[in-house]
Amino acid sequence: MDLGFHIPIFDIDGGTTAIAGELAEVGAAAEAAGATWLSFMDHFFQIEPTGRPAEANMLEGYTTLGYLAAHTSSVTLGLLVTGVTYRHPGLLAKIVTTLDVLSGGRAALGIGAAWFEREHRGLGVPFPTLSERFERLEEALQICAQMWNPDDNGPFVGKHYQLEETLCSPQPINKPSVMIGGGGERKTLRLVAQYGDACNLFATSPEEVAHKLDVLRRHCDDADRDYDSIRKTVMVHAPDSEHVNPDEFVNSMADYARLGVHTTIVTPTTGAPAAWIDAMSPAVPKLAELG
Numbered sequence: 001m002d003l004g005f006h007i008p009i010f011d012i013d014g015g016t017t018a019i020a021g022e023l024a025e026v027g028a029a030a031e032a033a034g035a036t037w038l039s040f041m042d043h044f045f046q047i048e049p050t051g052r053p054a055e056a057n058m059l060e061g062y063t064t065l066g067y068l069a070a071h072t073s074s075v076t077l078g079l080l081v082t083g084v085t086y087r088h089p090g091l092l093a094k095i096v097t098t099l100d101v102l103s104g105g106r107a108a109l110g111i112g113a114a115w116f117e118r119e120h121r122g123l124g125v126p127f128p129t130l131s132e133r134f135e136r137l138e139e140a141l142q143i144c145a146q147m148w149n150p151d152d153n154g155p156f157v158g159k160h161y162q163l164e165e166t167l168c169s170p171q172p173i174n175k176p177s178v179m180i181g182g183g184g185e186r187k188t189l190r191l192v193a194q195y196g197d198a199c200n201l202f203a204t205s206p207e208e209v210a211h212k213l214d215v216l217r218r219h220c221d222d223a224d225r226d227y228d229s230i231r232k233t234v235m236v237h238a239p240d241s242e243h244v245n246p247d248e249f250v251n252s253m254a255d256y257a258r259l260g261v262h263t264t265i266v267t268p269t270t271g272a273p274a275a276w277i278d279a280m281s282p283a284v285p286k287l288a289e290l291g
Helices: 016-033 061-069 089-102 117-123 130-147 188-195 206-222 246-258 273-280 283-290
Strands: 002-007 037-040 076-079 108-112 177-181 198-202 231-236 263-266
Touching: 002 016, 002 273, 002 283, 016 037, 016 061, 016 273, 037 061, 037 263, 061 076, 061 089, 089 130, 108 130, 130 177, 130 188, 177 188, 177 231, 188 198, 188 206, 198 206, 206 246, 231 246, 246 263, 246 273, 246 283
Parallel strands: 002 037, 002 263, 037 076, 076 108, 108 177, 177 198, 198 231, 231 263
Antiparallel strands: none
């Protein structure tokens, strides 16, 4: 099992002028720890599940990843997850391609249907119905796949998006892996089976994750997709920010490893996330021993 880090908090000790330096240290700490994944949220207002108000600091995700690309050399970079409503899919494919080229082939596309209505309304971004957002998500996945096919620069004609040319030059160094976030059993996990290279589930309990993976397996059977070709990842609520205990964390992940989860992603919620990552780093080799 691999370890990844997801940074949702930008209220950094030292204030706004300290954010850039701290994020550079986060990148260095994640790579020194042996992490395989580093991500941020795709939000413009802070979200309530972090325990902070909407007015708390929030950076634009892809700009932040571009900055981290210059301060890292090995870790995979992505958003967990891109809201499909925030960027036209053709532009999104170009943005992720740019990140991949400038990072030396380390970009991932994490994507989902988006949900934060206040953020949409506040910034004037259209917020379609849930069913339409899922339709747009499927078309976005199709568009990105076509944009990343150097042999197909032709048009794309969908219900919601029409592109006369899917030209994307340069192509990514490595075709970005597609991680679809969420555990919706009827739509989200079906899209994972059809289009995803990875899923991302909340680590609510081993029993719940086992159920979601069984649903995913059935969708894979329906789509004639190899279930084992999909990377399974889980998002874990951060351990006690003040008392990091890598051994306890590793023990809590053992059941997920037995389910075949490949990567566990944790979320430092302190104002000094680089130091938190340093404290968690002893977990990396022990997680690897789980399988």
